[in-house]
Amino acid sequence: MSKRYSIYLTPISIFIDLLIINISIFIIKVSYLTPSFIIYINFGWLIISFYTKFYNVYRYTKQTKIISLLIVQLGIFFLAYFAYFSLFREGVIVNKQSNSLIIIFTLISFFKILFLFALRNYRLGGGNFRDVIILGGREPIESLTNLFNERSNLGYRFKGYFSDINTSREKYLGKIEDSFNYIIENNIDEIYCSISEFSQKQIKKIIEFGNRNNKVVKLIPDSKGVFSKGLELDYYDYIPVLTLKKLPFDNPIIKHSKRLFDIVFSLLIIVFILSWISCILFVLIKLETKGPLIFKQLRDGLNGKQFECYKFRSMGVNKDADKKQATKEDIRITKIGRFIRKTSIDELPQFINVLKGDMSVVGPRPHMTSQSKKFAKIVDKYFIRNLVKPGVTGLAQVRGLRGEIETLADMENRVRLDIFYINNWSFILDIKIIVQTVFNAIKGEEKAY
Structure with a gap:
């Protein structure tokens, strides 16, 4: 799977989850298996996942975060599942639905973990990669460079860095002004920019360049003090990385x-x-x-x-x-x-x-x-x-x-x-x-x- 197919990973994951849910309720063969119930269950899962951000899992997302998302998503979904039957007789229904929910919980958790494990191993083999460059030559750029080189399971291919102040480091590609042509000519996916090395005007120029050319721009702060309303703070291991908040249509x-x-x-x-x-x-x-x-x-x-x-x-x-x-x-x-x-x-x-x-x-x-x-x-x-x-x-x-x-x-x-x-x-x-x-x-x- 090349990088251009990455957009299909989330739809595939959604499809697998909905398939598991529908197969599970059909296996139990509940007496209330009506079209309205099936529509309720499927749309309920999608609506809940939107608000819990269940599918907002990225290559750098920690395993503890994934487990937390699983617990929250399935917990709310189970409550919504039983809420459908609140108008009916609860006795026999709860027992039957419990079997269905146990199957759903087990299979979704298993396939979620299996899917992510397979994807990380696939990235280890060089698939589903992202070509990245770094603008700037100061700390914590060195830490981020090491992360890209050492954690190949994340799927980042570090091409090099551009800097006006540090030209001696390995994989130096040129001055900052040379980076824009390089990004377009080499189809770079993500740009990591050290905030401390640029003025606000330069940062704005880089962000606008990224937007205009459909490139992801991520900012490397000196501290969490620069975290603001228009940015989201993520961690690559212990390295803070600021990402421009995504547009609704990016979901x-x-x-x-x-x-x-x-x-x-x-x-x-x-x-x-x-x-x-x-x-x-x-x-x-x-x-x-x-x-x-x-x-x-x-x-x-x-x-x-x-x-x-x-x-x-x-x-x-x-x-x-x-x-x-x-x-x-x-x-x-x-x-x-x-x-x-x-x-x-x-x-x-x-x-x-x-x-x-x-x-x-x-x-x-x-x-x-x-x-x-x-x-x-x-x-x-x-x-x-x-x-x-x-x-x-x-x-x-x-x-x-x-x-x-x-x-x-x-x-x-x-x-x-x-x-x-x-x-x-x-x-x-x-x-x-x-x-x-x-x-x-x-x-x-x-x-x-």
């Missing part, structure tokens, strides 16, 4: 749950709305102007990767479609086009993009490639929008920041709300945005032109 459970929601929601829209409205619009659009029903435009998606964004064509065919944004009195817009833009019907084909995986139902709206190139240079933290999939609708759009970008402040405010959404995501927030989008489409929006 595999959230990521896959949101994807499942996207698939189900987009299928419903495609089957029950897009299927018949496409036929009507095909006739109306063709009667007014020549050209295709669907307009395709290149836009920037996840990590800046381009994709073809679909819309119902609302303009006559023109050479500026990929360059010039629609304006309020745009003569290119057709009569039917003005209506479908006002009601946001023109955006419906983007649910095909959602089903394909290019977009999400809710997220930052994708911009034209020309716009992205322009604003990435002048709007602070613009690139953060690309850390998640773009959405059919988004927080900025329901707050009135949609349509034509007339001033730099328009884009800055849009980016500010997009970043807020990324940092504070929840399913409830997504539902609120969807409901508000429908409401805005019905009443019509001032900037929907």
Whole structure:
């Protein structure tokens, strides 16, 4: 298993646990084995694991921490398991469920430990590795270097270090300014940075470089005194390491749950709305102007990767479609086009993009490639929008920041709300945005032109 498959480790672990739970309750053959009970048990396990952080186990996580997570997760799950039967007769039920829970406890604990043991041995053989470099040459960098070299079961491949003050140590790769090209050219996964050797401005530059290039940045403090709200403190043996707090979408459970929601929601829209409205619009659009029903435009998606964004064509065919944004009195817009833009019907084909995986139902709206190139240079933290999939609708759009970008402040405010959404995501927030989008489409929006 190479490093690019590491993202599948948590889903595999979740799948094994759910398989054990379902097989166990089927073996006991309880009389209350109903669809509602099975759904309750499976979703209950996932919800509990999200709050206990049961699957937040990393290569440096200590065994005592893993055992603690097992006890907490299974303990809460057992309480939730019995809570389901609180409305039924308890006598026989408790006895039968006890057998099922004993099997679940034993098998999940056994396979959890076996899985982690096998993974560590696999790393000893050179698999599932992370290529890492260190920026800085002071203590405790030396201790961390020794850890990478001596603990090969952690799966770190230490490539070397960059420093402006210490050039004599083994595996010296160059000055700090040389590190950025090296990181990109050698596909480095993680950057460890000694806080004591850099100014706050330099640290910010390194963090922004990591975010822009999808690299993990970890900070090595002189003491725990630098621990702050935006950082999480971990220990590699006795060495303190500060990690930037992960975004909600970095959690595999959230990521896959949101994807499942996207698939189900987009299928419903495609089957029950897009299927018949496409036929009507095909006739109306063709009667007014020549050209295709669907307009395709290149836009920037996840990590800046381009994709073809679909819309119902609302303009006559023109050479500026990929360059010039629609304006309020745009003569290119057709009569039917003005209506479908006002009601946001023109955006419906983007649910095909959602089903394909290019977009999400809710997220930052994708911009034209020309716009992205322009604003990435002048709007602070613009690139953060690309850390998640773009959405059919988004927080900025329901707050009135949609349509034509007339001033730099328009884009800055849009980016500010997009970043807020990324940092504070929840399913409830997504539902609120969807409901508000429908409401805005019905009443019509001032900037929907």
